[in-house]
Amino acid sequence: xxxxxxxMAILFLMVFLITGCGGDDKANAxxxxxxxxxxxxxxxxxxxPDVKISDAYDGFFSNAxxxxxxxxxxxxxxxxxxxCTYKDKEINVRQQFILGDDGTxxxxxxxxxxxxxxxxxxxxLISKVYDEYYAKHPELKVSSPIQQAQELLKDKNIxxxxxxxxxxxxxxxxxxxxxxxxxxxxLLCDLKNKQIAExxxxxxxxxFPANKQQKYVPPLIFNMTILKDVHDRDxxxxxxxxxxxxxxxxxLYKFDExxxxxxxxxxxxxxxxxxxxxxxxxxxxxxDLANLFLTEMTSLQENCQLNQVEVSF
Numbered sequence: 001x002x003x004x005x006x007x008m009a010i011l012f013l014m015v016f017l018i019t020g021c022g023g024d025d026k027a028n029a030x031x032x033x034x035x036x037x038x039x040x041x042x043x044x045x046x047x048x049p050d051v052k053i054s055d056a057y058d059g060f061f062s063n064a065x066x067x068x069x070x071x072x073x074x075x076x077x078x079x080x081x082x083x084c085t086y087k088d089k090e091i092n093v094r095q096q097f098i099l100g101d102d103g104t105x106x107x108x109x110x111x112x113x114x115x116x117x118x119x120x121x122x123x124x125l126i127s128k129v130y131d132e133y134y135a136k137h138p139e140l141k142v143s144s145p146i147q148q149a150q151e152l153l154k155d156k157n158i159x160x161x162x163x164x165x166x167x168x169x170x171x172x173x174x175x176x177x178x179x180x181x182x183x184x185x186x187l188l189c190d191l192k193n194k195q196i197a198e199x200x201x202x203x204x205x206x207x208f209p210a211n212k213q214q215k216y217v218p219p220l221i222f223n224m225t226i227l228k229d230v231h232d233r234d235x236x237x238x239x240x241x242x243x244x245x246x247x248x249x250x251x252l253y254k255f256d257e258x259x260x261x262x263x264x265x266x267x268x269x270x271x272x273x274x275x276x277x278x279x280x281x282x283x284x285x286x287x288d289l290a291n292l293f294l295t296e297m298t299s300l301q302e303n304c305q306l307n308q309v310e311v312s313f
Contacts, residue, residue: 036068040078040097040105048130050140056133057082061093075099077108086112093125119308146307149176152189156196156227160185163309166299172288175296177201177304177311184311186300188224188293193285198225199293206311209298212255220251221277224290233282239272249290250277261298263291 041054048056058064061082071077076099083092096108110122117125134140143151145167153160160180167174173190184201199205199222211217223238229245238247252264266287267277281287304311 036076036099037066037078039099039103040080041066043105045107045126045130047144051130051133051137056129057095059136060084060129060132075108078105095122095125145174145303149174149187149189152196153178153187158187158196158227160187162187164300164303164307166296166303169299170292170296173292173296175293175300177300177309186293188289188296190285190289190292193288195229195285195289196227197289198227199223201311203311206297206301209259209261209301212259217254220249220253220294222249222251222293223247224249224286224293226286226289234268234286236270237268237279237281238270246272247281247286248274248277251290251294253294259298261294263294266290 041052043053044051045053054066057080061080061084064080064082066078066080068076068078078097078099080095080097081092083090085091091112092114094109094111094114096110097105098108099105107122107126110117110125112121145165146162149162149165149167152158153162158178160178163177163179165174165176167176172192173188176187176189178185178187186199186201186205188195188197188199190196202222205220205222208220223246225241225244225246228243234247235245238245240246248269250267250269252266254262254264256262266281268279268281269277270279281290303309
């Protein structure tokens with residue numbers, strides 16, 4: 001049965017590195033074509049550990065076929081071919097998986113009617129295949145950290161797509177990288193104090209953990225906009241835009257012997273564009289929020305690398 005790939009899904013999906021693990025009974029003996037295709041067919045993507053690839057793909061596409069071949073550059077390729085509907089037209093989709101020598105595989109090229117597609121389209125395709133499978137088997141649905149962070153945006157009516165997140169590193173909260181059209185921003189979620197804040201993206205902020213190589217560690221200066229904040233002992237700091245409170249932060253920090261960020265003194269100021277930061281945060285919840293930004297950046301970077309996220313302007 002043919003299924004429809006919705007192009008609008010592009011607005012809600014992240015680009016991520018997709019790797020897989022071969023089926024346990026096939027991974028150690030690549031001695032025949034059937035066994036080689038079964039490494040993928042009986043295997044799973046890391047994002048979907050409980051679902052055989054063949055179950056998801058064979059159920060989504062019509063005329064599903066699997067084959068193995070050696071590429072001209074010596075790679076071992078398992079190729080899937082099947083038909084689906086795209087933009088109201090039936091197309092043939094070819095999805096390649098590159099076998100490793102250890103029984104693992106990675107997702108390779110994707111083509112629609114023999115026209116190569118980019119990684120974003122490949123991600124949309126895979127997400128649509130598995131969304132359809134989970135719709136039929138809701139008991140198997142497991143949300144990834146990125147999907148959970150995306151759900152937060154939806155629940156809070158915040159625009160954008162979560163590209164990477166530090167969720168899972170710290171029980172008190174996490175830091176996400178969000179893209180809205182061509183604009184990037186950081187989104188802080190403080191689970192302990194139930195606060196959410198936005199921080200405008202900059203390469204200086206994103207790459208500050210690299211300062212551990214420097215003898216003098218420069219301060220970080222950023223504006224932390226707390227969404228739907230309450231008026232408290234810090235309400236004179238920064239500026240307000242309706243219920244959202246923009247607090248300027250001047251943060252000192254250092255690194256321990258393992259390169260872990262250790263937050264230091266935080267200062268703030270009155271007004272939207274201060275020239276001096278001579279005030280102090282009075283609310284511990286706001287201190288926690290600013291420190292969360294400092295301590296979660298390294299984990300966010302690691303998740304960006306894992307998901308092959310490259311920030312560009």
